[in-house]
Amino acid sequence: xxxxxxxxxxxxxxxxxxxxxxxxxxxxxxxxxxxxxxxxxxxxxxxxxxxxxxxxxxxxxxxxxxxxxxxxxxxxxxxxxxxxxxxxxxxxxxxxxxxxxxxxxxxxxxxxxxxxxxxxxxxxxxxxxxxxxxxxxxxxxxxxxxxxxxxxxxxxxxxxxxxxxxxxxxxxxxxxxxxxxxxxxxxxxxxxxxxxxxxxxxxxxxxxxxxxxxxxxxxxxxxxxxxxxxxxxxxxxxxxxxxxxxxxxxxxxxxxxxxxxxxxxxxxxxxxxxxxxxxxxxxxxxxxxxxxxxxxxxxxxxxxxxxxxxxxxxxxxxxxxxxxxxxxxxxxxxxxxxxxxxxxxxxxxxxxxxxxxxxxxxxxxxxxxxxxxxxxxxxxxxxxxxxxxxxxxxx
Amino acid sequence: xxxxxxxxxxxxxxxxxxxxxxxxxxxxxxxxxxxxxxxxxxxxxxxxxxxxxxxxxxxxxxxxxxxxxxxxxxxxxxxxxxxxxxxxxxxxxxxxxxxxxxxxxxxxxxxxxxxxxxxxxxxxxxxxxxxxxxxxxxxxxxxxxxxxxxxxxxxxxxxxxxxxxxxxxxxxxxxxxxxxxxxxxxxxxxxxxxxxxxxxxxxxxxxxxxxxxxxxxxxxxxxxxxxxxxxxxxxxxxxxxxxxxxxxxxxxxxxxxxxxxxxxxxxxxxxxxxxxxxxxxxxxxxxxxxxxxxxxxxxxxxxxxxxxxxxxxxxxxxxxxxxxxxxxxxxxxxxxxxxxxxxxxxxxxxxxxxxxxxxxxxxxxxxxxxxxxxxxxxxxxxxxxxxxxxxxxxx
Numbered sequence: 001x002x003x004x005x006x007x008x009x010x011x012x013x014x015x016x017x018x019x020x021x022x023x024x025x026x027x028x029x030x031x032x033x034x035x036x037x038x039x040x041x042x043x044x045x046x047x048x049x050x051x052x053x054x055x056x057x058x059x060x061x062x063x064x065x066x067x068x069x070x071x072x073x074x075x076x077x078x079x080x081x082x083x084x085x086x087x088x089x090x091x092x093x094x095x096x097x098x099x100x101x102x103x104x105x106x107x108x109x110x111x112x113x114x115x116x117x118x119x120x121x122x123x124x125x126x127x128x129x130x131x132x133x134x135x136x137x138x139x140x141x142x143x144x145x146x147x148x149x150x151x152x153x154x155x156x157x158x159x160x161x162x163x164x165x166x167x168x169x170x171x172x173x174x175x176x177x178x179x180x181x182x183x184x185x186x187x188x189x190x191x192x193x194x195x196x197x198x199x200x201x202x203x204x205x206x207x208x209x210x211x212x213x214x215x216x217x218x219x220x221x222x223x224x225x226x227x228x229x230x231x232x233x234x235x236x237x238x239x240x241x242x243x244x245x246x247x248x249x250x251x252x253x254x255x256x257x258x259x260x261x262x263x264x265x266x267x268x269x270x271x272x273x274x275x276x277x278x279x280x281x282x283x284x285x286x287x288x289x290x291x292x293x294x295x296x297x298x299x300x301x302x303x304x305x306x307x308x309x310x311x312x313x314x315x316x317x318x319x320x321x322x323x324x325x326x327x328x329x330x331x332x333x334x335x336x337x338x339x340x341x342x343x344x345x346x347x348x349x350x351x352x353x354x355x356x357x358x359x360x361x362x363x364x365x366x367x368x369x370x371x372x373x374x375x376x377x378x379x380x381x382x383x384x385x386x387x388x389x390x391x392x393x394x395x
Numbered sequence: 396x397x398x399x400x401x402x403x404x405x406x407x408x409x410x411x412x413x414x415x416x417x418x419x420x421x422x423x424x425x426x427x428x429x430x431x432x433x434x435x436x437x438x439x440x441x442x443x444x445x446x447x448x449x450x451x452x453x454x455x456x457x458x459x460x461x462x463x464x465x466x467x468x469x470x471x472x473x474x475x476x477x478x479x480x481x482x483x484x485x486x487x488x489x490x491x492x493x494x495x496x497x498x499x500x501x502x503x504x505x506x507x508x509x510x511x512x513x514x515x516x517x518x519x520x521x522x523x524x525x526x527x528x529x530x531x532x533x534x535x536x537x538x539x540x541x542x543x544x545x546x547x548x549x550x551x552x553x554x555x556x557x558x559x560x561x562x563x564x565x566x567x568x569x570x571x572x573x574x575x576x577x578x579x580x581x582x583x584x585x586x587x588x589x590x591x592x593x594x595x596x597x598x599x600x601x602x603x604x605x606x607x608x609x610x611x612x613x614x615x616x617x618x619x620x621x622x623x624x625x626x627x628x629x630x631x632x633x634x635x636x637x638x639x640x641x642x643x644x645x646x647x648x649x650x651x652x653x654x655x656x657x658x659x660x661x662x663x664x665x666x667x668x669x670x671x672x673x674x675x676x677x678x679x680x681x682x683x684x685x686x687x688x689x690x691x692x693x694x695x696x697x698x699x700x701x702x703x704x705x706x707x708x709x710x711x712x713x714x715x716x717x718x719x720x721x722x723x724x725x726x727x728x729x730x731x732x733x734x735x736x737x738x739x740x741x742x743x744x745x746x747x748x749x750x751x752x753x754x755x756x757x758x759x760x761x762x763x764x765x766x767x768x769x770x771x772x773x774x775x776x777x778x779x780x781x782x783x784x785x786x787x788x789x790x
Contacts, residue, residue, distance in 0.1 A: 001638060003410025008403060014654070015398025210635040213619045213643050220611035228607070240605040243396060247654065248608050256651075259409070259642065 001210045001260045008254045010147040011173040014247060016239075018175045019137065022052055022094075023059020029133050029172040031092025033062040035085055037105045038096045039069045043139065048180060052096055052137055064088045069097065073104035075119055075155045081108035082118065085132070092133050095171075098140030106151035106169040109134045122153055122162040131168050137175045140184065141246040142192035142283075144199070144253030146174040176250070178242040186233050190340040191283030193229040193245060196252040197222055198286045202265045203258040205297075205304055205377045211260035218257040219311045221248055226312070229340050264377040267293050270388060273362040278350045287342035288349040292391035294330045297378040302326050346392045359389045396605045396655045403649045405542040406568040409642060411634075413570045414532065417447055417489075418454020424528050424567040426487025428457040430480055432500045433491045434464045438534065443575060447491055447532055459483045464492065468499035470514055470550045476503035477513065480527070487528050490566075493535030501546035501564040504529045517548055517557040526563050532570045535579065536641040537587035537678075539594070539648030541569040571645070573637040581628055585735040586678030588624040588640060591647040592617055593681045597660045598653040600692075600699055600772045606655030613652040614706045616643055621707070624735050659772040662688050665783060668757040673745045682737035683744040687786035689725045692773040697721050741787045754784045 013021055026034055034056055036049070043049040044067075056063050066081050085093070085108060095105035109131040111118035120126045138146045145151070149170050152163040184192070204218045225248050231241035251257065270293065271285040280288075298305055306322045309315040309329025313336070318325045334344045343349040363385045378384070408416055421429055429451055431444070438444040439462075451458050461476050479485070480503060490500035504526040506513035515521045533541045540546070544565050547558040579587070599613045620643050626636035646652065665688065666680040675683075693700055701717045704710040704724020708731070713720045729739045738744040758780045773779070 001410075001635065003412050004407075006407040006409065009406075011404075012399075012401040014401065015396075017398050211638075212623070212635070213616070213639045213646070216615035216619050217612055217646075220615045221608070224608045224611050240396060240607070243606075243655070244608045251608070251612075260638070 001208055002262060004259045006255060006259050007167070008147055008256070010171050012147070012176060012250065013173055014176045014243075016177060016179060018177050019048075019051060020055065022055050022137065022175060023061055025135065025173045025175070026056065026061060026092055026094065027059065029092070029135065031061065031094075031133065033064070033088065033090050033092070035064050035066055035081065035088075035090045035093045035105075035108070036096060037069065037081065037093055037101055037108070038065075038067045039098070039101050040067070042183075043067075043096050046180070046183070048137070048139065049096060052094070056094075064090055069101045069104045071100050072154045072161060073100040073107075073152075075107075075153055075157075077104055078107040078111060078118060078153060081105075082111035085112045090132070092135070095134065095136040096139070097136075098138070099143035099145045102134075102136050102138075102143060102145040102171065103151040103153060105134045105136070106131070106145075107153050107164075108132075109169060110164075110166070119153075119155060121166070122155075122164045128166050128168060131166075133172050134169065135171045135173045135175075137177075138246075139180045140188075140192070141181055141242075141249035142196045142253070143249070146171055146176070147250055147254045174250070176246050178239055178246045181242050181246055182237045184236075186236075187281070187284075187341060189232055189236075189245075190229060190342055191281045191287075192249070193225050193283070193340070194287050194337070194342055195283035196245075196249045197225050198267060198283070198290065199252045200257045201290070201308075202268060203261050203263045204308065205264050205301075206261040207301055207377065208261045209301075209304070214257060214259045214261060215307070221251055221257060222312045224248055225252075226336060233340060262376040266297075266377070266380055269366060270362075270385065273366050274346070274349070276365070277358065277362060280349055284342055284349055287337045287344060288346050289388070289392055291330055291334050291337075291344050292388050294333075295327070296384070296388050296391060298323070298326055298330075300378045305329055345394055346389070347394055354389075354393045359386060359393065362389060396603055397657060399654045401650060401654050402562070403542055403651070405566050407542070407571065407645065408568055409571045409638075411572060411574060413572050414443075414446060415450065417450050417532065417570060418456055420530065420568045420570070421451065421456060421487055421489065422454065424487070424530065426456065426489075426528065428459065428483065428485050428487070430459050430461055430476065430483075430485045430488045430500075430503070431491060432464065432476065432488055432496055432503070433460075433462045434493070434496050435462070437578075438462075438491050441575070441578070443532070443534065444491060447489070451489075459485055464496045464499045466495050467549045467556060468495040468502075468547075470502075470548055470552075472499055473502040473506060473513060473548060476500075477506035480507045485527070487530070490529065490531040491534070492531075493533070494538035494540045497529075497531050497533075497538060497540040497566065498546040498548060500529050500531070501526070501540070502548050502559075503527075504564060505559075505561070514548075514550060516561070517550075517559045523561050523563060526561075528567050529564060530566045530568045530570075532572075533641070534575045535583075535587070536576055536644035537591045537648070538644070541566055541571070542645055542649045569645070571641050573634055573641045576637050576641055577632045579631075581631075582676070582679075582736060584627055584631075584640075585624060585737055586676045586682075587644070588620050588678070588735070589682050589732070589737055590678035591640075591644045592620050593662065593678070593685065594647045595652045596685070596703075597663060598656050598658045599703065600659050600696075601656040602696055602699075602772065603656045604696075604699070609652060609654045609656060610702070616646055616652055617707045619643055620647075621731060628735060657771040661692075661772070661775055664761060665757075665780065668761050669741070669744070671760070672753065672757060675744055679737055679744055682732045682739060683741050684783070684787050686725055686729050686732075686739050687783050689728075690722070691779070691783050691786060693718070693721055693725075695773045700724055740789055741784075742789055749784075749788045754781060754788065757784060
């Protein structure tokens, strides 16, 4: 078992009536003049933005609006936010939206009290000593950013996407109302659940076999997500199931399912290149890679895969043949992915075969950017990566 | 499902090497001159106190020592601590010990910057606006106080024991090294696990049947505790099992297992009078009451008890007779209590029969102090309480 630190200070305010508390919470955490930061038109159309602004005004708070955050949030918008906050003397930033809006809010929060260029934090040239307090009204589950210290920003000048993590930027509170996720389309819902399950599985597939409580909690999260996604795809307004997914997304991302474990993260790295090359949805990309990764690394720790098969995928344990039980767990996961409309290989993901040249390029980038030592469950060499991509290509 | 707030800001630093970080952590949270607060001689004998003081001094921190905290921590010790902190200009309080020491530290922390009498907070006459930062090096699992906002202090003048809760007193960090719990005697270990399981069960037995993620996490905690306590009783130095129990104790108390549920807490209230009258260990008192409470309220929600029987106690589900399955779950819990040396009724707890007069007095106190509306799973009238106590008395 690894020593660990668990730190999740964000106050989660969860439920149907949670938004009503927004003004009280901003004041509790010291806000007077609030930048309400949001993305596209959906927050406006749904009435959420008006509701939040109304509640803040009723609570006696001044507000300034800044919308237009796009997926892969841009540095130019961050600069715009910093200028606006300084001019308007904003002392609190409230993100209304998903991960991109929260990440953008954190970047603005770093920049306002800083004399230099905020991008320098992302480049590792300096470390932020202070930032404005931030918080969020979450509209998309599986964002992760709502309780985390990380923020990923894209600098359009050169199209560079870099993450920066700093404890001081953790949101003070996160308002989560599952009703706001009713309108999330089926594909995004399924990809989101795949992502939150994968975040749990990246930690679960570990050689630290002795942190049984974390394993049991991880299995609880995985089983619940697996069941609830079907309920939501059948009835998008199933409050109970939407609530489990929204809260499960935060638990899957806030490190509770990683306490005492090393974590692997190779599937994430392999997918990173895939979505970089083909612009696919992150969660779908993970589903296309994982079964091949799993079969390739299976023998590193068969008993872990047996545990997964039996405790998560409800595969009967064939005690005489652990490896067969383990393989049946991977097959059951593939059936689950198909049942929620996710791909299980690269051709299903991108709609065509992938070429050897494309695989070679992905392996080159993957090895270059992250070295070949990634993957704690199995260290992957470029040859290993090639083999996994080829399996995922159906070759 | 109930709307809920989940807030657990304490930074948990867990593992064999966790103590080494104490000076860095105190400085991170703003401490310069530290009151090291502890209980009896065990912290000295084990070498922990010397180690912590040495690490703090090496880290450039000034320290002041105050020991002698007793179980049911006293107001007089709190006053002594407040005077000492003011005189020595202490700006950080580090509790080294279990729940009593942490509770005492919180009370001192409230008192130092306050102009009035600190006991007034506990009497509800005033609310603390500020307090010194506190933190802890935990030596006993199942304290709960290490991540919580509550503190219970006994005023010897009248022997009144009152709790006070305030978010500002939550420990900034909690250092948890399972090795420090190796010397905990078998009876205290078993009673502690019984208490942390009961804290989870008080929330689990709810009519909110739709918070499946919380239920699944609660079952994960309960199953893990149930298995690990046997390992620890067999080998007190089993690090893996001690670690699960220590981390499980914090999860069981930090409200994660209550998200979205109402909670019952009737067993706790019934036990409160029992330990008040007979001075028994809290955890053992809970074990002596729960089976009788469970049988008495079973029909309020049979399916909950079936779920408990099957998912926690590994009872085969007799689909033709849910009530029989539920009863078998309660019997399995009784066998578990006996297997770890816990009582399952009052005569086993106190070593003699309990009289009708004694039962009457407990019911009178229980109804008076907490009204008859306690128990969310089933509201208990004085007649109900009498019936449960009589069942637990073996009548």
